Amino acid sequence: MRTVIVGAGLVGLTTAASLRLIGHEVIVLEHAPQVRAAGAGIALWPNALRELDTLGVGDDVRRMGKTVDAWFFDAAGHPMRAAGYDPAVHQLLMVPRPDLNNLLADTFGRDRIRLGTHVTGFTEYDTHVEVHLADGAPLRADLLIGADGVYSDVRAALEPGSTAVKHAGNYAWRAVLPSGDERPEGTFVTIGPARTRGGYTRVTQGRTMWWVAQFDAGELVGSKRDRALRRARNVAESGWHDELLEMIAATPEESILENQIMLVPELRRWTTDRVALIGDAAHGLSPHIAAGGTLGIEDAGVLRAELASGSATAASLARYESARRVRFEQVREHSAAVEHANGAAESAERYAAFTHWMITTTPTT
Ligand SMILES: Cc1cc2nc3c(=O)[nH]c(=O)nc-3n(C[C@H](O)[C@H](O)[C@H](O)COP(=O)(O)OP(=O)(O)OC[C@H]3O[C@@H](n4cnc5c(N)ncnc54)[C@H](O)[C@@H]3O)c2cc1C
Numbered sequence: 001m002r003t004v005i006v007g008a009g010l011v012g013l014t015t016a017a018s019l020r021l022i023g024h025e026v027i028v029l030e031h032a033p034q035v036r037a038a039g040a041g042i043a044l045w046p047n048a049l050r051e052l053d054t055l056g057v058g059d060d061v062r063r064m065g066k067t068v069d070a071w072f073f074d075a076a077g078h079p080m081r082a083a084g085y086d087p088a089v090h091q092l093l094m095v096p097r098p099d100l101n102n103l104l105a106d107t108f109g110r111d112r113i114r115l116g117t118h119v120t121g122f123t124e125y126d127t128h129v130e131v132h133l134a135d136g137a138p139l140r141a142d143l144l145i146g147a148d149g150v151y152s153d154v155r156a157a158l159e160p161g162s163t164a165v166k167h168a169g170n171y172a173w174r175a176v177l178p179s180g181d182e183r184p185e186g187t188f189v190t191i192g193p194a195r196t197r198g199g200y201t202r203v204t205q206g207r208t209m210w211w212v213a214q215f216d217a218g219e220l221v222g223s224k225r226d227r228a229l230r231r232a233r234n235v236a237e238s239g240w241h242d243e244l245l246e247m248i249a250a251t252p253e254e255s256i257l258e259n260q261i262m263l264v265p266e267l268r269r270w271t272t273d274r275v276a277l278i279g280d281a282a283h284g285l286s287p288h289i290a291a292g293g294t295l296g297i298e299d300a301g302v303l304r305a306e307l308a309s310g311s312a313t314a315a316s317l318a319r320y321e322s323a324r325r326v327r328f329e330q331v332r333e334h335s336a337a338v339e340h341a342n343g344a345a346e347s348a349e350r351y352a353a354f355t356h357w358m359i360t361t362t363p364t365t
Contacts, residue, residue: 001025001313004131004141006119006154008035010042010097011279011296012147013104017055018304019145020108027139028108029131031118035105039097040174040211040257041203043068045355046088047362048294051301057107064103065095066202072348073190073199077240080345082352089356092290094203096176119148121157122275129274143313144275145303147296150262152281159267167286170261171220172213173228175251179208182243190241191344192234197288199235200244210247213288215339224256225249261286266332271321273314278303283328289335289354299324302363323363330357 001024005012008030016026044061052058070090072080081090105113118134122144130138146154150164179202186201186208198212214231221227228248235241248256264284270277279296302323306316334354341347 001142001307002140003027003143003145004029004129004139005145005147006131006152007146007148007279007281008032008101008105008113008115009147009149009279010101010104010293011300012145013101013108014051014055014297015145015147015278015300015303016112017104017108018051018300019307021055022304022308024143024307026108026112028113029117029119029133029139030113030115031134033116035110035113035115036098036101038257039101040176041094041201041209042097042100042293043092043094043290044297045092045291045294046359048297049093050362051297054301054304055107057103060103061095061100062093064099064204065093066204068092068094068186068188068201070188072344072351073187073240074344075190075192075235075237075240077190077238078344080348082349085352085356088359089352092355094201094209096203096207099204119153121153124272124274142274143307146275146277146281147279149280150264150284152264152277154275155264155267155277155281158272158275158277159269162265162267164262164264164284167261167263169216169218170213170286170288171217171227172211172257172259172261172287173224173231173248174209174211174257175248175255176203176207176209177247177251177255179206180247182208182247187241187244189347190235191341191347192237194234196231196234197347198232198244199241200247208247210244210251212244212248215288223253224258225251225253227258228256269321270325271317273317276303276317276320282324283331285331285335286339289331289338289351291331291354291358294358295327295331298327298363327361327363334358
């Protein structure tokens with residue numbers, strides 16, 4: 001089976017390695033000149049590590065990251081945690097995102113990744129699919145996977161009118177710095193007033209990520225550092241988070257990532273007989289539940305299992321879509337519940353309910 005995957009992000013690379021494992025001849029097309037070299041840290045949950053174990057890299061990823069024991073705090077620094085859950089519900093693995101993507105690229109095989117290749121759409125036939133490129137002749141494939149993120153061109157061709165929309169007012173700022181004398185256990189997340197949240201955590205030995213986010217962020221003025229600092233002051237009441245302010249103030253402007261959060265609208269379909277969307281291309285959500293990457297890696301595991309089942313490709317894709325859509329209906333409900341939680345205690349409660357659900361209902365692949 002000749003499979004073309006669009007996008008060398010976290011999900012595209014995992015999918016590529018997963019489908020190679022079941023004998024597909026896979027090519028990845030990526031429009032950037034290199035596999036993602038920038039980025040902060042990403043939180044991974046056990047469901048993601050399970051698929052990475054299947055690929056033989058789970059332990060490498062565990063070694064590259066840092067396990068974080070997650071607490072919620074109010075703006076005055078009072079720790080909160082939902083009671084009655086297994087400790088695993090409060091533990092996630094922080095990993096430096098560029099290191100993870102590079103490991104996945106090496107695992108899949110860099111000689112099969114075509115960089116600087118922009119995909120503009122596709123035409124599907126009974127016998128094959130033609131992948132259209134901005135430069136050069138179309139590529140012929142038996143299967144096309146759109147792993148090209150929230151702004152997916154594959155999705156635009158599959159479902160015209162499905163452009164990602166701004167999650168109004170929802171912004172995030174992040175950076176990774178050499179670790180200093182801040183608390184090594186980090187502060188995971190403080191819920192401040194005005195729908196702001198933020199904190200810092202080690203992402204690997206010697207490197208710390210700070211982050212700040214706000215729903216209803218209002219007008220953005222000044223430098224990225226000014227914008228992040230203004231929100232961080234909400235999570236630093238009573239001196240509780242002075243080191244967060246110090247870290248942001250010391251971060252070079254060019255090292256700060258600022259994201260307007262985008263949402264992928266609910267789609268009529270994720271697949272056709274020979275084309276499938278995966279990861280953020282299918283279901284990009286607000287990152288306040290820190291699970292988009294994990295859920296995209298889960299997608300890859302389900303797709304691999306369905307395509308390995310021996311059924312016709314169209315039937316396998318249909319089963320993949322129906323399993324993942326059911327899961328995402330529930331993810332959207334949890335995401336909204338966490339977004340609209342009132343204060344730190346309720347946020348901790350709703351987030352634990354989400355992570356408990358997510359890790360105890362992992363799809364069997
Ligand atoms: C601020 C923030 C914090 C987050 N924190 C977490 C977290 O802690 N944990 C977590 O699990 N998730 C987190 N997420 C979500 C997570 O980043 C995404 O769910 C994940 O990166 C999706 O991966 P992907 O491979 O589907 O898409 P992407 O990472 O967006 O990759 C898409 C790739 O496709 C390429 N591409 C796009 N269009 C084309 C084209 N036409 N032709 C060729 N190539 C193309 C792009 O260059 C890119 O390399 C966060 C997101 C944000 C914004």
